[in-house]
Amino acid sequence: MILELTPNITAAEKSALVVALQEQRCDFRELPDTDVQRIGIMNRAIREPDFFNRLPGVARTVPVRTPYKLVSRQMHPQDTLVRVGNVLVGGDRITVIAGPCAIESREQALTIAHLVKKAGAILFRGGAFKPRTSPYSFQGLEEEGLKILAEVRETYGMCVVTEMTAPSQAEIMQKYVDVVQIGARNMQNFELLKVVGRMGKPVLLKRGLSGTIEEWLMSAEYILSEGNPHVMLCERGIRTFEPYTRNTLDLTAIPVLRNLTHLPIIIDPSHATGIREKVSPMARAAIAAGADGLMIEVHHEPDKALSDGPQSLYPLQFGQLMRDLYVIAPVVGKQLDFGYLDKARAVALRSRGANDSRQKAAFMGRVGTFSHKACLQYFGGEVEALPVASFRAVFAAVKSDTADFGVIPLENSLSGSIHENYDILNDYDLSIIGEIKLRIMHHLMTNPGVDIGDIRRVLSHPQVFGQCRHFLEQHDWELVSVSDTAAAAQRVADGRNTGDAAIASQVAAEEYGLKLIAENIETNPRNYTRFVIIGKSPLYTGPIDKTSLICSTRNEPGALYETLKIFAENRINLIKLESRPIQGEPWRYMFYMDIEADLGADALKPVRKKLEQKTDYLKILGTYGEVPEAPPGEGAESLQV
Numbered sequence: 001m002i003l004e005l006t007p008n009i010t011a012a013e014k015s016a017l018v019v020a021l022q023e024q025r026c027d028f029r030e031l032p033d034t035d036v037q038r039i040g041i042m043n044r045a046i047r048e049p050d051f052f053n054r055l056p057g058v059a060r061t062v063p064v065r066t067p068y069k070l071v072s073r074q075m076h077p078q079d080t081l082v083r084v085g086n087v088l089v090g091g092d093r094i095t096v097i098a099g100p101c102a103i104e105s106r107e108q109a110l111t112i113a114h115l116v117k118k119a120g121a122i123l124f125r126g127g128a129f130k131p132r133t134s135p136y137s138f139q140g141l142e143e144e145g146l147k148i149l150a151e152v153r154e155t156y157g158m159c160v161v162t163e164m165t166a167p168s169q170a171e172i173m174q175k176y177v178d179v180v181q182i183g184a185r186n187m188q189n190f191e192l193l194k195v196v197g198r199m200g201k202p203v204l205l206k207r208g209l210s211g212t213i214e215e216w217l218m219s220a221e222y223i224l225s226e227g228n229p230h231v232m233l234c235e236r237g238i239r240t241f242e243p244y245t246r247n248t249l250d251l252t253a254i255p256v257l258r259n260l261t262h263l264p265i266i267i268d269p270s271h272a273t274g275i276r277e278k279v280s281p282m283a284r285a286a287i288a289a290g291a292d293g294l295m296i297e298v299h300h301e302p303d304k305a306l307s308d309g310p311q312s313l314y315p316l317q318f319g320q321l322m323r324d325l326y327v328i329a330p331v332v333g334k335q336l337d338f339g340y341l342d343k344a345r346a347v348a349l350r351s352r353g354a355n356d357s358r359q360k361a362a363f364m365g366r367v368g369t370f371s372h373k374a375c376l377q378y379f380g381g382e383v384e385a386l387p388v389a390s391f392r393a394v395f396a397a398v399k400s401d402t403a404d405f406g407v408i409p410l411e412n413s414l415s416g417s418i419h420e421n422y423d424i425l426n427d428y429d430l431s432i433i434g435e436i437k438l439r440i441m442h443h444l445m446t447n448p449g450v451d452i453g454d455i456r457r458v459l460s461h462p463q464v465f466g467q468c469r470h471f472l473e474q475h476d477w478e479l480v481s482v483s484d485t486a487a488a489a490q491r492v493a494d495g496r497n498t499g500d501a502a503i504a505s506q507v508a509a510e511e512y513g514l515k516l517i518a519e520n521i522e523t524n525p526r527n528y529t530r531f532v533i534i535g536k537s538p539l540y541t542g543p544i545d546k547t548s549l550i551c552s553t554r555n556e557p558g559a560l561y562e563t564l565k566i567f568a569e570n571r572i573n574l575i576k577l578e579s580r581p582i583q584g585e586p587w588r589y590m591f592y593m594d595i596e597a598d599l600g601a602d603a604l605k606p607v608r609k610k611l612e613q614k615t616d617y618l619k620i621l622g623t624y625g626e627v628p629e630a631p632p633g634e635g636a637e638s639l640q641v
């Protein structure tokens with residue numbers, strides 16, 4: 001049962017309420033704030049709701065009908081993000097955990113860790129205590145294996161995940177590892193669950209071979225009820241009548257869990273399928289279905305692996321899969337960020353240098369805009385998102401050190417460049433240090449309880465009305481233009497007018513407590529906006545494969561051609577060219593270009609020099625990148641796929 005407290009409850013009333021609950025022997029805890037303060041009572045039917053309703057400070061009681069309480073969405077409406085080192089599992093960034101089934105030797109672990117990190121893995125996995133069906137199979141290196149895992153963390157800066165099979169291992173697990181895995185065979189080993197609940201370390205709780213979703217959530221409840229909220233759920237296939245795969249991957253668990261619980265959802269396609277060639281298709285499907293992350297077995301010599309070789313990907317295949325996921329994730333509003341680990345570490349270091357104050361990234365608008373979402377996706381929760389009133393204010397904030405970074409939209413795949421921002425980029429001496437592309441999805445939303453038939457007016461940004469034209473044409477609504485989509489959502493929420501609806505993002509709906517009436521109403525679903533990150537210096541030394549620049553050429557025949565020829569001669573791909581009028585010089589133009597090369601690299605000094613000679617103004621806006629080079633093709637033919 002949930003007690004919703006009265007808005008004006010005093011500290012004295014609250015203390016009295018706590019005493020009253022203690023007297024009744026209630027097992028209760030304060031729940032995270034929604035609009036109201038809430039207390040959750042775990043015991044079933046301890047007193048009638050009326051009893052609690054009469055206690056001073058209680059506004060109303062809400063029954064919780066599921067047997068699991070702390071893991072339920074009802075008790076905790078916001079998604080939980082589980083912190084593992086500098087990384088947050090859950091939210092908009094995909095976490096990929098990769099490594100061998102078992103740690104077999106120091107060389108094996110370090111070799112695989114190096115390869116999976118290069119391909120973009122965020123956490124490293126490897127079993128040291130292996131729960132094997134046969135007592136004669138390799139049982140793991142035990143503590144020796146944990147020491148190797150700790151060395152992997154020190155060497156590669158990746159936190160490590162390993163399975164704990166008995167309560168007696170608690171102490172060495174505390175010492176060496178970052179995430180404790182509870183294996184499928186132990187999902188209902190309640191003594192083990194209680195111990196990891198008391199350890200407080202993040203837990204990856206696998207679904208049992210024949211565990212129902214409710215049983216699985218009850219197991220998670222054991223861990224949370226012991227005071228450890230850092231739980232991730234991992235679906236790894238269940239046992240069915242189907243013998244073609246090792247288990248049957250239950251992908252429906254993703255949307256089912258999403259409704260029932262706030263905990264992050266990880267999918268393990270390796271144990272689910274047991275067959276190497278089935279792993280990547282299922283991994284791609286899991287991300288498309290909205291999983292928060294994946295756990296994948298990778299081995300550089302799977303034929304020699306001491307366990308689960310047939311289901312382990314070759315490093316090359318893992319690299320290819322990661323690039324596929326990079327493309328799929330934005331379609332479902334998420335991001336696979338190849339720079340995640342390096343960025344998170346750089347942010348942590350900079351924050352420490354600045355007396356622990358959090359780094360800030362300025363964006364235009366308010367919480368719930370797409371600029372805000374871009375900010376969250378690029379920096380995750382590590383950086384504080386700072387809303388400011390205009391695009392120019394974003395640049396000013398970075399220039400004055402009020403913010404460390406700025407996030408600004410530069411172009412939309414349907415409506416083209418945001419010229420204002422190109423012009424401001426030229427005015428300031430700040431660099432583009434990164435970019436991120438977001439799929440723009442528009443939803444129609446109203447206050448709770450309002451039906452589509454009640455709507456009379458729709459509020460949003462004028463560009464959004466254009467992008468949702470087909471949907472809007474089917475209705476006879478008055479369209480009211482406002483400054484941004486989140487402002488529309490906020491006005492609808494504040495107004496409480498049943499005739500008003502907003503078109504805005506999912507984040508805005510959550511932020512302002514609105515209900516989605518119609519989802520993805522944009523006419524063209526291929527609607528992406530490219531944002532760039534601006535700053536005074538690079539955040540981290542990730543891959544650089546792109547340069548943005550502005551130049552103007554002399555007003556004479558062939559001047560632009562001569563400039564572009566430099567790129568052609570050096571086999572540099574030009575990916576964007578646009579002209580803008582030069583302020584105060586009618587009919588003269590500035591050119592904005594993006595090229596696929598790092599113009600800051602020493603090897604391209606001669607190219608830069610030639611550009612300077614052929615232009616009369618040249619400004620490099622920034623060199624940046626996000627995707628590591630494709631893994632080399634050689635050896636692919638030897639893959640047994």
Ligand code: PEP
Pocket residue numbers: 101127131182183184185206236271
């Ligand atoms: C493993 O992750 O290596 C493992 C043994 O998994 P599961 O418990 O899902 O079988």
Ligand code: MN
Pocket residue numbers: 101102271297307308
């Ligand atoms: Mn395994």
